[in-house]
Amino acid sequence: MITAKTRQEISEANRRRYEELRAAGQEVTPKGLPEATALNGAPIAPNAVISREQVPAGWYATVRLRRGEALRIVDDSGRASVSLIGWREEDTSERINCADTVKVQWSAAISKGRVLLSDMGRVFLSLVEDTSGAHDLLIGGSTPASTRVAFGATMRNTHENFLAAAAKIGLGLRDIPPCVTFFAPVSLDANGRFLWAAGRKRPGDFVDLRAEMNLVLALSNCAHPLDPARPAAADSIAFIRYRAPPPERDDPCRTTSPEIIRAFEFTDRLYA
């Protein structure tokens, strides 16, 4: 029988644990994150490259990544944004989850050293390199409605790109979760209004995403709906799929916090 006193003690213990995790997640973890990658940094060994693809403005790609492979996304023009969703190859009901990504890492801002989580408490992708650190997890990509508002006509957009990409692997509208958009410097003011920090976009920005599971990704190269430097799609994007070096024991993405260490433990069990 749980008495009221016991219940009170459990509540107090849970609150203490929550406060400890919050302090660790918001005060300690950010100090330990790696510096952003230099624009001319992190060359990929030529023999590690598996494939390259240049995706025109407004278009999309479906990319399969095996665990341990990585995808470099390069915005040569500094004007593009790339929205991403994805699924675990063996069970596509497991998919990228922006809400858990933000909640577990105590931050809506992701940068080098952070991860993207699946809805099953596992690590989907790790940001092993990132020159930018300006990415959006809250607002999502462009849609038919957002392009009509911006241009008075329906333009190519991320929502329809995701539908097309999903259809080609047997998935549909039900399978499209909220997305992350790279090179999309969205922030908030003190009242919660969204802001666009154009100065945080640079030609040559890139991000390297290491797959922590076998994945199918859908990537859309359309301007973010908040980007005032329209048109709907700006310039082409390069995708370079390569074999990432195996993570060391002190891999920065695997060791940022107690939560992330656990998420990797649960992910590794899939492949143990």
Added chain:
Amino acid sequence: MTGVAVPSSAPDISDAVYCHDIPAERPWSRILKRGQTLRIVDSEGQQAVDALLYCAGDPAERYSSQDTLRVQGSAYVELGTRLISNKGRVMAHVTADSCGRHDTSAGCCSCESNAVRFGETTKYQHACRENFILELSKHGLTKRDIVSNLNFFMNVPIDPSGAFTVVDGISAPGNYVDVTADMDVLFVISNCPQVNNPCNGFNPTPIRVMIWDPPET
């Protein structure tokens, strides 16, 4: 953050066509006809209410947190917020709010995310996603259909730096939010069982749901 706001056309309690108390930790669902208003009452205060909406005629069309925030241009759900579907249509809107702060960025708790956040011993605690899975199964829907949800009465400030924190709720006992349907919607609720963060004051409690027909015209 907005203050208390009650519309001049506040419905009379005695005119409600439906009233039900959802026990702590339990799910609920019901079709809301276009024009009907659902009131969710935080009966004892500081209770997060996770919610999903599906178009009753075609549940592949469902609530979209990202479309909702993009259209609104700001991060919190409040009086006047239009709840937008993944096809860009207005499913419902918030027509009264005596609390002033609701979230739609933090998603729902799950056994799996609890294990990541709070340690593996918390994996075997009831969670909102379990509720959603069970309630959605009554309507032929599955885990595939669970998207990022609304969290009524849940206080999740997002700092300009990006810091994202579930903090103590500001809803007092009896605070409520009214949602008026703009199309026939399946409205699904999980009365959140989370005991590991402050979203329920570490003590999940019952809530009340009431429904009104549209005023006679």
